Amino acid sequence: MAFDYRTPGAAALAALLATTAAPAMAEEVNIGVILSQSGNYAFVGVPVVNGMRLAYDEIVEAGGFGDNTVNFEYEDNRSDRAEAVTLVGRFARDADYDMIVGPIATSEAMATAPIANEMEIPMFTTATSPDVLAIGEWIFKSTETADAYMEPVALYVANELQPESCFVVGIRDNEGYVTQRRIVTDLLSSNGVEIAAEETILSTDVDFTALSTTIVNTAAPCLFVTAPPETAANVIIQARQAGMDPETILLGDSGMGSQQFMDAGGSAVDGAYFPASFVIDATEMSRQFAADYEEAYGNPPDIWAATGYTMMYVVANAVANAEEISREDLRAAMAATSDIPVVMGQGSLSFDENRVPHMGGVVMRISDGTWVAPE
Amino acid sequence: MIAQQLLNGLIVGGVYALFALGFTLVFGIQKILNLAHGAIFTVGAFVSWYVVSLGLPLLLGILASIVVCGLLSMLVEFVCFSRLRKTGDEEFGAIISSIGAGLVIMTVVQRLSNTRVLRFPFETFPVRIYEFAGLRITLLQLFMVGCAALLVLALYILIYRTSFGRRIRAVTDNERASTLVAINPNATYRQVYFISGALAGVAGVLVGLAFSSIHFAMGEPYLLFAFVIVILGGLGSILGATIAALLFGMMQTLTIAFLPSGLTNTIIFLALFLILMVRPNGLFGKEAAGALRGRR
Numbered sequence: 113m114a115f116d117y118r119t120p121g122a123a124a125l126a127a128l129l130a131t132t133a134a135p136a137m138a139e140e141v142n143i144g145v146i147l148s149q150s151g152n153y154a155f156v157g158v159p160v161v162n163g164m165r166l167a168y169d170e171i172v173e174a175g176g177f178g179d180n181t182v183n184f185e186y187e188d189n190r191s192d193r194a195e196a197v198t199l200v201g202r203f204a205r206d207a208d209y210d211m212i213v214g215p216i217a218t219s220e221a222m223a224t225a226p227i228a229n230e231m232e233i234p235m236f237t238t239a240t241s242p243d244v245l246a247i248g249e250w251i252f253k254s255t256e257t258a259d260a261y262m263e264p265v266a267l268y269v270a271n272e273l274q275p276e277s278c279f280v281v282g283i284r285d286n287e288g289y290v291t292q293r294r295i296v297t298d299l300l301s302s303n304g305v306e307i308a309a310e311e312t313i314l315s316t317d318v319d320f321t322a323l324s325t326t327i328v329n330t331a332a333p334c335l336f337v338t339a340p341p342e343t344a345a346n347v348i349i350q351a352r353q354a355g356m357d358p359e360t361i362l363l364g365d366s367g368m369g370s371q372q373f374m375d376a377g378g379s380a381v382d383g384a385y386f387p388a389s390f391v392i393d394a395t396e397m398s399r400q401f402a403a404d405y406e407e408a409y410g411n412p413p414d415i416w417a418a419t420g421y422t423m424m425y426v427v428a429n430a431v432a433n434a435e436e437i438s439r440e441d442l443r444a445a446m447a448a449t450s451d452i453p454v455v456m457g458q459g460s461l462s463f464d465e466n467r468v469p470h471m472g473g474v475v476m477r478i479s480d481g482t483w484v485a486p487e
Numbered sequence: 488m489i490a491q492q493l494l495n496g497l498i499v500g501g502v503y504a505l506f507a508l509g510f511t512l513v514f515g516i517q518k519i520l521n522l523a524h525g526a527i528f529t530v531g532a533f534v535s536w537y538v539v540s541l542g543l544p545l546l547l548g549i550l551a552s553i554v555v556c557g558l559l560s561m562l563v564e565f566v567c568f569s570r571l572r573k574t575g576d577e578e579f580g581a582i583i584s585s586i587g588a589g590l591v592i593m594t595v596v597q598r599l600s601n602t603r604v605l606r607f608p609f610e611t612f613p614v615r616i617y618e619f620a621g622l623r624i625t626l627l628q629l630f631m632v633g634c635a636a637l638l639v640l641a642l643y644i645l646i647y648r649t650s651f652g653r654r655i656r657a658v659t660d661n662e663r664a665s666t667l668v669a670i671n672p673n674a675t676y677r678q679v680y681f682i683s684g685a686l687a688g689v690a691g692v693l694v695g696l697a698f699s700s701i702h703f704a705m706g707e708p709y710l711l712f713a714f715v716i717v718i719l720g721g722l723g724s725i726l727g728a729t730i731a732a733l734l735f736g737m738m739q740t741l742t743i744a745f746l747p748s749g750l751t752n753t754i755i756f757l758a759l760f761l762i763l764m765v766r767p768n769g770l771f772g773k774e775a776a777g778a779l780r781g782r783r
Contacts, residue, residue, distance in 0.1 A: 150602045318700035321495045322743035328623070329488055342604050346699045349609055355616040355623055376699075378609040 138179035139437040143427065144203035145184050146214035146224075147238075151191025152315050153216045155341055155372040156238060156416045160216070161186060162409050163420025166401075171428045178432040184213075193220050200224040204231035211236065211430075211442050213423060218244060218288030225251045234443045236427065238419060240288035245467050252446050252467050254423045256389065256457075258292045261366060261473045265387040266296045268475045268486070269334065269363050270303035273385075277306040278334035278363070279327050281347055284312035292338045292365050300336070308332035313347070315340050320347050324354035334361040341367040345377035352380045361385070370414040374481055381478055385486065388476040390418035390456045392483075398455040415456075422454040422461065491622055492744045493737055498628045500736020501635030502697070505690040506709050507716040507728045508642060509560075509683035515723030516659045516679050518578060522585040523563045524713065525706025526592035527684050531556045531691025532701045533596055536605050545611060545696075552688035560684020561677050563588045569673070589706075597703035605701040612696055631693050638689060639729055642682070646725060655679060715759055720769055727771030 145164070148157035168184065171177060189195040196215040203209045204227055212228055212235045215221055221239035228235035229248030237244060242257040255261070269275065278300050282293035293310075301307050308330045311323055327335060328351065335351065337344040344364055352358070361383075367373055368386035377384075392402040392412065401421060405413040413421070429452050430445035431437070450462045457471025464470060477486045506528055513521045534555045535548035567584035571577035615626040646652040654675050657665040662672045694709070695701040716735050720727030738758060742751045762770065 154602065318698040318705070319499065319739075321499055321697070322492055322740045325488075325491050325495055325623075326744060329491070342606075342700070346606075349606075349699045350697075352609075353614055353625055353627060355625070376604070376606060380609045 138181070141177070141180050141182040141211075141431055141437050141442075142209045143182065143184050143211045143213060144199070144209050145186045146189050146196055146199045146203075146212060147186070148191040148216050149186075149188035152340055153191040153220075155367070155370055156216045157188070157191075159370075159414055159417035160238060160420035160423070163405070163413065163417040163422075164213070164424045165420075166405055166408055166417075167421045167424035167428075170404075171424065176428050176432065180431055180437060182428075182431055189215055189220070191217070193217075193223050196220040196224050197227065200227050200235070204228055204233045209233065210437060210439055211427065213427065214238070217286055218291075219286050221251075221253075222247075222287060232443075233439050234430075234446055236423060236446070238416075238423075241291045242468060243287065243291075249447070249467070250443055252463065252469075254419055254426070254469060255366075256471060256473065257468055258288070259295050260468075260470070261387045261389060262292055262295050263299060264473055265363065265385055265475045266299035267303065269361060269385060270300050270305050272486075273334075273361050275305055275332070275334035275361050277308040277332045278336050278361075279308045279330050279332040280310040280336045281323065281327075282310075282312055282338040283315045283340070283343065285314050285316075289315075289338045289340075289365070293336075296336055296338070296363070305334065313339065313343070315343055317343070318346060320350040321354070323347065324350045324356070327351045328355045331357065333357070333359070334363060336363040338365045339367070341370045341373035342376045344368065345373050345381055348377060348384070349380045366415055368478065369476060369483060370416060371411060372414075374478060379481075382480065384478045386476055386478075387473050388415065388483065389471060389473050390415040391474060391476065391485075394474075395455070395459050397453060397459065401455040418455050422456050425454060426452055426461065488744075489741075492740050494622055494624065495628075496737030496740035497733055498624075498632050498635075498736070499697075499740060500733035501632050501639075502690055502693045503709070503712055503716060503736050504639055504729045504732035505635055505686050505693070507713040507720075507732050508639065508725060509686035509690075510710075510713045511717040511720070511723055511725065511728040512642075512679060512686075513683050514717065515725070516655060517568070517572070517676065518723075519568060519581040520578075520585065521560075521563065521568075521683070522582060522710065523567070523589035523592060524560075524585075524683070524687055525710035526589040526596070527556050527560050527563070527706075528687040528691040528694075528709055529596055529701075529703060529706040530559055530592060531688030532695035532705065533600065533605070533691075534688070535692040536607060536695060536701050539607055539611055545607075549689060549692050552692050553685040556688025556691070557681035557685040559592070560680040560687070563684075564677060564680040569676075572676075593703050593706075600703060602703065606699040607696055607701075627696060631697060634689060634693060638686060642686070643725060645682075651678070715755065718769055719759055719762060721771040722769065724769070724771040727769055731770060 147160055148154050187199050189199055203212050216238050218239040218241040221237040221244040225244050225247040229250045234250050236252045238254050240255050240258050245251055280297055283289045297307055337347050364384055364386045366387050368384050369388050392398055402413055405417055426449055430442055434441040434445040452461045454461045457473055461469055461471050476483045510524045531552040534552045538548035538551050539545055567588050568581055571580045612627045617624050654670050657670055658672045658675045716731045717728050720731030738755055742754045
């Protein structure tokens with residue numbers, strides 16, 4: 113099998129596939145992709161799809177799907193859980209489809225995973241909550257569990273910055289964010305940071321006037337916000353407009369590493385700390401990916417673009433290593449994913465025995481509109 | 488803390504008043520529910536955002552929103568209502584046609600904005616905070632309350648203290664009789680729609696500034712709020728809508744601040760039911776629907 117990869121990432125995967133790929137007949141693989149291109153979670157779906165398409169072109173060019181022809185059908189569930197359920201049902205019932213990529217949100221994944229598991233089709237979601245994996249062995253996720261990726265940033269704030277107290281704000285209509293809020297709240301309080309108050313909002317809320325007043329009056333030296341990036345930015349903007357101390361330590365989830373968060377928040381979110389699973393300058397592979405992505409789409413990749421790129425390589429690895437192209441063999445190949453070179457975390461991805469992905473993460477800070485490692 | 492939240496509620500209520508007044512004005516004069524009002528409000532926010540994003544002053548953005556939304560509202564009246572009005576049975580048809588107009592406007596805005604959530608740059612309005620009597624008020628809030636107060640007062644004077652207002656009230660009382668005193672009802676309607684749209688446009692800009700979130704569907708919740716406000720205040724009553732909007736803003740802010748999350752709408756609608764049980768025509772409503780009617 114001859115590979116001619118353009119990027120170091122693809123080259124690394126090529127080497128892996130060349131040594132591990134199972135001999136298989138050339139077959140057609142059909143994969144349904146359900147990712148929101150509009151609505152609340154478009155901030156995830158658009159870059160994930162961009163990253164997937166970029167990786168797909170590289171893999172096809174290099175023959176990385178083995179001798180198989182892999183077709184991806186992209187569908188937009190418009191950030192709507194009901195539409196995600198319908199689409200997963202459609203792909204799962206159609207015997208021509210071998211795998212599903214998506215949906216995005218934990219709330220969507222929790223609603224759709226039982227269908228995929230019941231109908232025995234591998235589903236590879238970006239959901240953050242580990243609960244989705246408990247639904248069954250057919251379910252895989254691309255993001256590390258919240259306790260893994262939130263821990264470094266929560267401990268950094270608690271142990272290095274040492275605020276006396278922290279005001280916690282999180283959305284309550286998405287299980288993933290609820291889990292992140294619980295984990296950070298527990299980590300902060302168990303490391304000596306008093307939780308000054310804990311308020312919940314809806315992801316569709318825009319009027320944070322009352323909340324901002326409470327934040328200002330509480331005068332906690334730390335504000336933790338876990339919400340979709342534009343909502344989180346909006347909470348911080350309105351709190352600043354209401355007179356929040358400019359020195360307040362801002363802490364958030366991985367969404368703060370998205371371009372949308374920085375575009376939405378502007379100078380108001382400068383200084384925010386967040387967990388990063390993707391740092392452009394982490395490796396040569398991630399630098400090359402960032403350059404290719406920017407050339408293709410005109411803007412630098414964010415964490416979700418890197419996630420999409422990574423997911424495509426994980427799928428390619430499974431397709432290339434499956435004994436045969438069947439739902440069961442693809443599931444087994446996905447579960448066997450180990451040390452795949454990726455552009456995220458510490459540079460390689462493995463699923464553990466519970467299908468939890470492990471990549472490693474770092475703490476980052478927004479400074480003058482860019483992401484930097486804290487001093 | 489309570490006083491601060493009440494102040495916040497009054498300011499938010501002032502913006503709701505601007506939105507609801509345009510809505511109730513049209514109902515007051517024509518007994519028509521213009522359900523495209525939320526979409527016009529959305530256009531107001533977008534127009535101002537585009538002007539500011541071109542590097543032009545915010546004030547120019549507000550003026551552009553007033554003009555564009557006023558004209559758009561007149562267009563809605565021309566396309567959706569003017570022909571229906573001639574049938575004499577326009578109330579139900581107007582609901583359907585204005586829903587259609589609202590959807591068309593929202594779809595155009597969605598396409599133009601690529602479904603993005605837009606926001607004014609953080610520095611568009613200087614962050615200055617003033618304190619008095621233990622209360623904090625920002626420059627933006629002062630601007631919002633100033634705009635709202637000025638426009639509500641101007642509308643009140645226009646309706647009740649000018650010859651134009653008398654024409655509006657004459658048409659409201661009896662369209663046919665008004666023509667006997669050389670009033671052109673169609674022209675009057677168009678002017679009322681312009682005012683209604685302009686108020687929605689300003690409300691859109693203020694909401695966009697205050698809440699940093701401008702998107703194609705932003706008008707929908709405000710339309711629901713406007714329903715509550717105009718019913719609470721009494722259909723067609725300008726004074727009623729103003730007071731109801733302020734009460735609504737305060738009630739909303741206090742429930743968010745002091746009650747468990749998620750109870751806000753429950754409390755507000757419960758209060759609405761209770762008030763309507765005691766006063767079925769709203770706080771200031773008159774049975775004949777339209778407090779504009781009968782004023783001399």
